[in-house]
Amino acid sequence: MALLSRRTTRVGSENLADTWEEVGSGGFGRVYKARHKDWGFDVAIKLLHNDVGTFMDEANHMDVVSCEYVLRVYGVFEGHPPFQKTLTQKGIVMEFVGRGSIQTLQRDLEGPPPLPLAFRLAHEVALGMNFLHLRNLMHSDLKPSNVLLNNDFHAKLADFGLSKVSYSAFNSNRETTKLVGGSYKYMPPEAFEVSYDPVRAFDVYSYGILLWSIVTGKEPYGEADYNLVALRISEGDRPDLSKIDQNKAEGLKELVDLMKRCWDMDPSKRPKFKECSGVTENLFSKHEKGIQKAVTNVLTRLPSSGVYSQTTEPTRPHDAMDNRVMKAEKSSAQDLLSVSTETMSDKDKAKFVDDNRAALIQSVSEVMAIAEKLGDMVHGETYSVINSTPTSQGQMRELFQRTLRSGGVKVKAAFYNILREDHPNLVESLS
Structure with a gap:
């Protein structure tokens, strides 16, 4: 989720139609689709749980981030949702995208997307992350469910603002580190140390694991629990590369090499995102001619109807x-x-x-x-x-x-x- 500034627009209940539709949920709250009366288009409203009010206060003092590959934030919601008239709630008003996330795409396809689309997603995520890092912002929770997709399956980074703000809170308590919604599978070995302070190399490591997930369509480490994954990662274990046929298509060997460089045990040896985006741009250029066919292939395989969500089937938001x-x-x-x-x-x-x-x-x-x-x-x-x-x-x-x-x-x-x-x-x- 993009971060907010003190000048961010406030959106109240009176600005939104009464028909809200729940479209997903996450560690910080629930997400609803609603029509803004004056703007005339749908927005996503993420209502925050009561225990993250301090995160909102800190997020409001940060600059607005606007990028093609980062989910756009329109403002802050303060008001009464139509289903809860007695309690004032706070939330974030965001761009509404209609194809769910990489996670839901993997689930609906029961595997990875066609390779041209996989290469494009890898490139767009690298571009978005490079944009954040150049503005001295970290994501700290890069994983398939936090990369949303618009109607044309272009990547939009989400949930990075609050994850960064919150990290200082759970970093002081090892038990609460487990509350990152499955994110421990995407955390670098140094992040499991009690005194660790996150740096940009954290995101680069997560990106390497994300690349593996995009190409294989699988969740790393299966159903292994936190303690086992923490042990395996700290001992140098990484997702199984034998699941990737590197001779299947041009560029896969180079992408696997990028994965391994990103998840290197030594943070100083991991590449910067500018270098990553240079690699992925070259790889995607080899498959760009096949992107339209890949998107059409995906559309024919998706459920005919559904609701946009990070947890449910995607749909076209304006139909x-x-x-x-x-x-x-x-x-x-x-x-x-x-x-x-x-x-x-x-x-x-x-x-x-x-x-x-x-x-x-x-x-x-x-x-x-x-x-x-x-x-x-x-x-x-x-x-x-x-x-x-x-x-x-x-x-x-x-x-x-x-x-x-x-x-x-x-x-x-x-x-x-x-x-x-x-x-x-x-x-x-x-x-």
């Missing part, structure tokens, strides 16, 4: 007809589920949860929201463990092990009811 169809389909799915589950016993609901454990761990992202709805069924200690677990998969695994397994049929049935209400399409697909 009103598609949105109406989507809402009708969702409503229909909810109606069907309501009818079908009226006759389901708690035992049947519990069986559904047990039978689909693996799929639910992989697919459910907003675990904390579910834990909150389960209320007293989730023990306070368990809630803290889930909250401190960095990935949604890990959070779901903890919820299963600590609450659903021991809670029996009653808790599993309650969990099922929440899924049915919040994720009807997922429940339908698994039924």
Whole structure:
């Protein structure tokens, strides 16, 4: 997310239409799509959790960053969301992009994008990061979910402002370092030291891991937990390069070489982003003629409808007809589920949860929201463990092990009811 200045425009509830649509969530809050009445176009509103008010204060004193490859920030939101009229909330008003992130693209394609697009994404991320570093700004959380995509699949760096501001807070507490939402897999070995102060080489290392993820379509280190990954990275282990056929296309060998240079154990040996962008520009030039075919290929493989999000299926943000169809389909799915589950016993609901454990761990992202709805069924200690677990998969695994397994049929049935209400399409697909 781009940073804000003291002169940044303030946007209030009165400036926005009442129809807000939730499109994603992250470590700092939830993201909504809303139409600005005066501007006449959609914006993204990221409402911040209550515990990051100090981050907003510090972010407001930073200069505005504007770049083609960095998500644009329009202002600060202060007001009452339509779903919460009694509480004033703060947030950031951002550019709305309609194709999700590299992470959601990988998920929807069930693998990496075509190589011409992969090379372009690698180049555009390098350009965006070079732009930030030239302005003495760091990202500190570069990963697939923080590289958003516009309708033409061009890269937009996001979530860099608050991650930089927040790093000084969690750097003083080793346990809270685990709260970076899965980011530990993209952290350099020196960052696992207690006294580490982040420098630009941090971002370069993360970029090397990101390149591997873009080309392979995979998450580095699989489902390995924080402690194992920290040990492996510190001992020099890196993502498996055997998964990349370097002879498959021109430029892959050079890109793999760039990865290895970026994730070098010695921070001083890692290249600057200006050098990285020079390499990626040369590599992309070899595949630029194939980019239109690659984009068309991706479009034909994506779901026909969905909602932009870092956690859900992407869509075209301004297609009103598609949105109406989507809402009708969702409503229909909810109606069907309501009818079908009226006759389901708690035992049947519990069986559904047990039978689909693996799929639910992989697919459910907003675990904390579910834990909150389960209320007293989730023990306070368990809630803290889930909250401190960095990935949604890990959070779901903890919820299963600590609450659903021991809670029996009653808790599993309650969990099922929440899924049915919040994720009807997922429940339908698994039924």
